[in-house]
Amino acid sequence: MRSALRVLALPVLLVSVTLLAFGFRPAPAPAADVATPAELVKSYDTLADAILAVKHTEENLVRAILAGGWAHARAEHDRAVAALSGGSRDAARASLETLAALVAQLGSEGDNSVAAVRKRLLEGGHHHNASGEAQGIYDEGFVVVTREARKALLDASRAIGQAAASGDRTGLDKAWAAAEATVKSLAVAER
Amino acid sequence: MIARLVAPAAGVLLALAAGCGEALPPAPPAAAGAPAAARFAFTDIAPQAGLARITRAGRPGKDHLLDSAGTGVALLDCDADGRLDAFVVNGWHLDGAQVLERGRHALYRGRGDGAFEDVTDAAGVGGAGDWGCGVAAADQDGDGHTDILVTSFGSLALYRNRGDGTFTDVAAGVGLLSPAWNTGAAFFDAEGDGDLDLYVAGYIDCTLDDVLSARRTLDWKGKELVAFGPFGLPGAPDVFFRQGPDGRHADATDEAGFRDKALGFGLGVRALDHDDDGDTDVYVANDSDPNYLYRNEGGAFSDVAFWCGAAFDANGAAQASMGVAAGDADGDGLTDLFCTHFSEDHSTFYRQLPGGLFEDATVPVGLREPTYMPLSWGTAFADLDADADLDLVVVNGHIYPQVDAHPEFGMRYLQTPLLLENVGGRFRDASAQAGPGFASARAGRGLAVGDVDGDGDPDLLMSQMDGPPVLLRNDSAPGAWLIVDARVPPGDGPLVGTRVSVTAGGRTQQRDVASGDSYLSSHDPRTHFGLGAAERAEEVLVRWPDGTQTRLADVPARQVLRVEKARG
Numbered sequence: 222m223r224s225a226l227r228v229l230a231l232p233v234l235l236v237s238v239t240l241l242a243f244g245f246r247p248a249p250a251p252a253a254d255v256a257t258p259a260e261l262v263k264s265y266d267t268l269a270d271a272i273l274a275v276k277h278t279e280e281n282l283v284r285a286i287l288a289g290g291w292a293h294a295r296a297e298h299d300r301a302v303a304a305l306s307g308g309s310r311d312a313a314r315a316s317l318e319t320l321a322a323l324v325a326q327l328g329s330e331g332d333n334s335v336a337a338v339r340k341r342l343l344e345g346g347h348h349h350n351a352s353g354e355a356q357g358i359y360d361e362g363f364v365v366v367t368r369e370a371r372k373a374l375l376d377a378s379r380a381i382g383q384a385a386a387s388g389d390r391t392g393l394d395k396a397w398a399a400a401e402a403t404v405k406s407l408a409v410a411e412r
Numbered sequence: 413m414i415a416r417l418v419a420p421a422a423g424v425l426l427a428l429a430a431g432c433g434e435a436l437p438p439a440p441p442a443a444a445g446a447p448a449a450a451r452f453a454f455t456d457i458a459p460q461a462g463l464a465r466i467t468r469a470g471r472p473g474k475d476h477l478l479d480s481a482g483t484g485v486a487l488l489d490c491d492a493d494g495r496l497d498a499f500v501v502n503g504w505h506l507d508g509a510q511v512l513e514r515g516r517h518a519l520y521r522g523r524g525d526g527a528f529e530d531v532t533d534a535a536g537v538g539g540a541g542d543w544g545c546g547v548a549a550a551d552q553d554g555d556g557h558t559d560i561l562v563t564s565f566g567s568l569a570l571y572r573n574r575g576d577g578t579f580t581d582v583a584a585g586v587g588l589l590s591p592a593w594n595t596g597a598a599f600f601d602a603e604g605d606g607d608l609d610l611y612v613a614g615y616i617d618c619t620l621d622d623v624l625s626a627r628r629t630l631d632w633k634g635k636e637l638v639a640f641g642p643f644g645l646p647g648a649p650d651v652f653f654r655q656g657p658d659g660r661h662a663d664a665t666d667e668a669g670f671r672d673k674a675l676g677f678g679l680g681v682r683a684l685d686h687d688d689d690g691d692t693d694v695y696v697a698n699d700s701d702p703n704y705l706y707r708n709e710g711g712a713f714s715d716v717a718f719w720c721g722a723a724f725d726a727n728g729a730a731q732a733s734m735g736v737a738a739g740d741a742d743g744d745g746l747t748d749l750f751c752t753h754f755s756e757d758h759s760t761f762y763r764q765l766p767g768g769l770f771e772d773a774t775v776p777v778g779l780r781e782p783t784y785m786p787l788s789w790g791t792a793f794a795d796l797d798a799d800a801d802l803d804l805v806v807v808n809g810h811i812y813p814q815v816d817a818h819p820e821f822g823m824r825y826l827q828t829p830l831l832l833e834n835v836g837g838r839f840r841d842a843s844a845q846a847g848p849g850f851a852s853a854r855a856g857r858g859l860a861v862g863d864v865d866g867d868g869d870p871d872l873l874m875s876q877m878d879g880p881p882v883l884l885r886n887d888s889a890p891g892a893w894l895i896v897d898a899r900v901p902p903g904d905g906p907l908v909g910t911r912v913s914v915t916a917g918g919r920t921q922q923r924d925v926a927s928g929d930s931y932l933s934s935h936d937p938r939t940h941f942g943l944g945a946a947e948r949a950e951e952v953l954v955r956w957p958d959g960t961q962t963r964l965a966d967v968p969a970r971q972v973l974r975v976e977k978a979r980g
Binding site: 318321322324325333336337340343344360368371372381382385386387 | 643644645646647673674675676701702715716718719720721724727728729765766767768769771
């Protein structure tokens with residue numbers, strides 16, 4: 222093997238020297254195409270559509286949760302008012318407690334089951350409103366309900382709970398008006 | 413109805429008999445009439461009292477949260493001699509993934525004067541080698557003897573008291589099986605059927621392999637890598653066991669309405685009748701998740717914490733809750749709640765409003781500032797200076813030893829406890845004037861309150877990680893006092909859930925008997941009342957769990973008043 226290499230070495234050296242002596246230069250290569258292949262860009266673009274669609278879907282889903290909760294709350298509010306007007310204290314109390322729970326759930330974008338999903342998403346690094354969280358506008362993982370709206374809804378729910386205990390119609394009306402205004406500000410009811 | 417004096421108060425400490433360590437340090441002169449700044453005096457007498465067993469807590473670097481969770485303590489009378497005994501839960505000692513020691517729990521028999529004797533081995537309650545977490549003590553089977561429940565990583569142990577100084581673990585036999593990271597627990601009668609049921613909180617869903625192989629991967633302030641979690645780890649579900657008439661327990665979590673839908677990181681548990689409707693509700697302190705308040709509606713429970721105002725702080729934020737205390741701090745007849753939290757966030761005082769609702773009143777009552785920097789765990793309302801209102805005790809200690817490398821952040825791994833004096837409904841940080849017991853920094857966790865030396869004031873038993881228990885003897889200013897030792901005849905229903913009201917000097921105070929409290933701990937079941945200057949109570953009213961009442965009039969102060977329920 223070694224001797225074969227030795228035999229080839231001399232001719233190769235001669236050819237090389239000759240080529241250099243005659244000023245041989247290899248032909249210039251065409252400019253390398255460094256662009257990301259269009260097919261990949263297209264795929265990524267399609268994926269972006271899907272990712273953004275998922276994000277939109279997430280927002281729509283949360284809005285649907287809120288809209289459903291709000292519709293339920295309005296019906297419960299009507300029941301509570303009717304019970305209060307009719308002097309049915311026990312029925313009014315039960316209805317108002319349900320209403321308080323529904324309004325609190327609006328403030329939390331759903332009940333504890335939803336909270337568990339939200340926690341999973343956060344654990345996976347998904348923050349729907351990352352920049353809003355950084356600015357203190359949203360609590361971690363919240364999609365639609367701002368921190369300010371959340372506090373307003375939780376306060377309203379407790380005030381409704383107080384009305385449940387006391388049967389105070391004025392207190393209920395005030396709390397309900399606050400809840401309505403907050404929900405309206407979130408543009409939930411219109412959807 | 414029988415009411416009799418059991419033990420007149422004795423303010424004199426006895427010298428210790430041999431075998432219990434050194435003689436107890438003498439109490440300083442009584443500080444009666446002292447100015448507010450000198451009202452309190454607490455001294456750690458654990459070494460002299462014979463409380464010596466080290467509480468093991470994983471690795472020195474605290475690589476996993478189990479290394480940092482610490483353990484609970486209980487004050488109980490397990491031999492029915494009228495003197496408090498002490499139980500301290502133990503963990504494991506690790507070196508990396510190697511188990512160096514599986515710590516044994518300790519049962520110390522109290523001699524009534526503040527000294528104890530370690531009777532663990534004779535009693536058979538040292539444990540089966542599991543990593544212990546919490547404890548709840550109660551006469552769980554209604555035979556007249558106090559039993560001990562120990563929650564552990566991966567198991568429960570129920571030490572049935574045989575009445576002869578020995579115990580048998582019957583957990584598996586009675587159906588108490590929970591192979592999770594079990595933390596706080598509370599016995600209570602959920603349906604009013606006379607049997608004690610059990611709620612057990614779950615913390616993180618992980619395996620022992622996860623614990624042993626843990627590495628510190630969480631970035632702390634860009635400075636250190638510390639133990640990961642709980643955020644980013646799955647929560648373990650809480651579980652509820654219903655006791656049947658045959659003494660067996662069945663998992664009735666879903667059926668009773670306790671399904672842990674949020675999989676919150678559960679720690680402290682307190683059962684109480686928060687809305688005073690005659691049945692027992694359950695409050696659960698969750699780390700980094702909303703707290704739960706399960707309202708009892710005829711044996712069916714629903715979580716009302718969101719709208720009752722007991723789930724979040726005033727801003728609607730979930731906090732990292734560790735321990736919980738319940739008591740009527742403002743004297744309005746409604747039970748308030750206090751939750752301890754992580755450092756750089758205040759512990760929260762939930763003032764109860766009419767109708768069973770709560771509001772975060774931390775700022776108005778002055779509790780934000782003193783509780784903001786410490787990382788807090790065990791806690792209790794107790795009238796430490798017997799001036800007829802409830803003060804607060806908070807046990808502290810950081811979970812990351814690594815914080816000591818960065819004093820610029822203003823926190824240390826070892827931290828001093830807090831004594832927060834109730835002054836007309838506002839709390840004043842009196843820790844610095846509360847004696848040497850409040851001046852020593854520790855990695856504190858559990859807290860149980862009870863009068864261990866029979867002098868009529870509440871003493872404080874604390875657990876600390878990687879160290880022996882701490883027993884802070886109370887030598888504070890002696891106002892008048894009354895301890896109500898309520899008793900239920902064997903087989904006539906539970907004592908847990910009993911509510912005691914004492915009216916003295918025109919002021920009515922109330923306490924309840926609970927099993928499972930604070931942080932993974934259990935207090936003296938006897939109820940202590942400070943009476944201030946009143947040397948007699950106009951009325952003592954005991955409301956038993958079955959709704960019957962025992963009423964006593966014109967009761968002299970400075971005694972342990974034993975009140976026995978008439979057999980129903």
